[in-house]
Amino acid sequence: MNTEVKFEAVGVVNFDHWKEAKRFSYVPPALDSNAIELKIEVCGVCGSDIHAAAGHWGKLYTPLAVGHEIVGKITAMGDKVDKTKFHIGDRVGVGAQTDSCGDCRRCSRGLQQSCKDSVLTYMSIDKKNGFKTQGGYASHIRANSGFVFKIPENMDSAIAAPLLCGGITGFRPLMTAGVKEGTRVGIVGVGGIGHMSIQFAKALGAEVTAISRSDRKYEDAKKLGADHYIATAKEGSLDKHEESLDVIVMTTSSFSQNDIEKTLSLLMAGGRLIFITAPPADEKLILTPFTMLLNQYHVGGSCIGSPKDIEYMLKLASEKDIKPWVQRVNISEENVSDVWQKMVDGDVRYRYVFDGYDEYFK
Ligand SMILES: NC(=O)c1ccc[n+]([C@@H]2O[C@H](COP(=O)([O-])OP(=O)(O)OC[C@H]3O[C@@H](n4cnc5c(N)ncnc54)[C@H](OP(=O)(O)O)[C@@H]3O)[C@@H](O)[C@H]2O)c1
Ligand SMILES: [Zn+2]
Numbered sequence: 001m002n003t004e005v006k007f008e009a010v011g012v013v014n015f016d017h018w019k020e021a022k023r024f025s026y027v028p029p030a031l032d033s034n035a036i037e038l039k040i041e042v043c044g045v046c047g048s049d050i051h052a053a054a055g056h057w058g059k060l061y062t063p064l065a066v067g068h069e070i071v072g073k074i075t076a077m078g079d080k081v082d083k084t085k086f087h088i089g090d091r092v093g094v095g096a097q098t099d100s101c102g103d104c105r106r107c108s109r110g111l112q113q114s115c116k117d118s119v120l121t122y123m124s125i126d127k128k129n130g131f132k133t134q135g136g137y138a139s140h141i142r143a144n145s146g147f148v149f150k151i152p153e154n155m156d157s158a159i160a161a162p163l164l165c166g167g168i169t170g171f172r173p174l175m176t177a178g179v180k181e182g183t184r185v186g187i188v189g190v191g192g193i194g195h196m197s198i199q200f201a202k203a204l205g206a207e208v209t210a211i212s213r214s215d216r217k218y219e220d221a222k223k224l225g226a227d228h229y230i231a232t233a234k235e236g237s238l239d240k241h242e243e244s245l246d247v248i249v250m251t252t253s254s255f256s257q258n259d260i261e262k263t264l265s266l267l268m269a270g271g272r273l274i275f276i277t278a279p280p281a282d283e284k285l286i287l288t289p290f291t292m293l294l295n296q297y298h299v300g301g302s303c304i305g306s307p308k309d310i311e312y313m314l315k316l317a318s319e320k321d322i323k324p325w326v327q328r329v330n331i332s333e334e335n336v337s338d339v340w341q342k343m344v345d346g347d348v349r350y351r352y353v354f355d356g357y358d359e360y361f362k
């Protein structure tokens with residue numbers, strides 16, 4: 001551990017009062033020879049921040065700064081970082097992962113996000129040095145350079161930030177399902193990830209159906225590019241859309257208000273449902289084998305994206321002008337607490353992004 005340096009952060013200090021965010025400082029891990037340090041400029045608020053801060057996935061440690069949609073400027077680099085690619089002062093981003101082992105079968109096949117020794121940006125213990133990771137509601141972060149991304153010049157930092165977790169998480173299932181011109185895609189959940197997925201699916205040429213619980217997001221979904229809209233709370237609303245989709249991406253934060261069998265019935269035989277939902281740890285997804293086999297449905301999960309996927313997604317977003325709808329808020333104890341409450345209440349259109357870091361962490 002490097003005892004000289006301390007980073008400032010805001011986060012959970014007591015899970016029993018998790019919505020009362022507090023400022024704290026922590027000692028970062030020593031700067032590894034392959035690591036990059038950045039001074040953070042902005043950080044998006046992902047649904048995962050809420051699950052982690054609320055303890056939905058377990059209560060691993062406190063204090064805990066969440067946040068993994070990070071953009072900032074490079075302030076230090078280890079000896080082995082490629083100096084032709086990265087320079088001090090460059091504007092770069094970090095998503096939900098800061099390292100992986102680099103040589104297991106999964107890493108070798110470009111599935112670094114599923115590496116068993118993956119280091120997540122927060123709520124993860126790095127086996128190499130025992131560091132309890134701290135995310136982007138903080139003054140700085142250090143990450144392996146393989147998980148640091150150059151931000152396209154035409155992208156504002158606050159627009160780029162949500163793409164680094166939410167964007168890639170919604171885009172990757174579309175990519176792996178081979179979505180192209182004319183594919184009929186359903187996006188379930190018009191939240192942070194859902195609203196970006198609608199835009200990505202349209203950019204790939206799909207015919208897009210937005211599926212939300214109520215009709216409150218109808219106008220927004222249309223503005224985002226959705227061709228059709230279904231509000232699931234209305235009794236029987238899904239029935240008349242049976243077999244209307246080839247691919248469904250579920251982007252909800254829980255399955256508790258989704259009827260999964262009915263959602264599957266929207267698929268053509270042989271269709272594919274991919275979920276990125278990371279629900280509270282005690283939630284189960286129940287499937288009926290006969291429904292699956294008679295209809296030849298494929299159901300699977302997807303996890304963020306590999307570094308190569310993220311680079312590709314950023315390039316596509318820059319070329320196609322894909323822009324998350326963001327609400328910028330100055331970072332502070334009070335505002336973090338307030339934004340978390342709004343996320344719990346579903347009061348977000350569609351991604352909060354914290355800024356004002358220079359002022360708060362000076
Ligand atoms: N797999 C991965 O790699 C990965 C990466 C990042 C995030 N995630 C997970 O993805 C999920 C969504 O993240 P997000 O940032 O998009 O969150 P978000 O902005 O809170 O959006 C979630 C949406 O889910 C719907 N929803 C909320 N409560 C629900 C319930 N009880 N039952 C059914 N639907 C509900 C709402 O959509 P409507 O109002 O339109 O119904 C809401 O807007 C979270 O679980 C997050 O942890 C996974
Ligand atoms: Zn690995």
Ligand SMILES: [Zn+2]
Nearest residue numbers: 046048165166
């Ligand atoms: Zn995330």
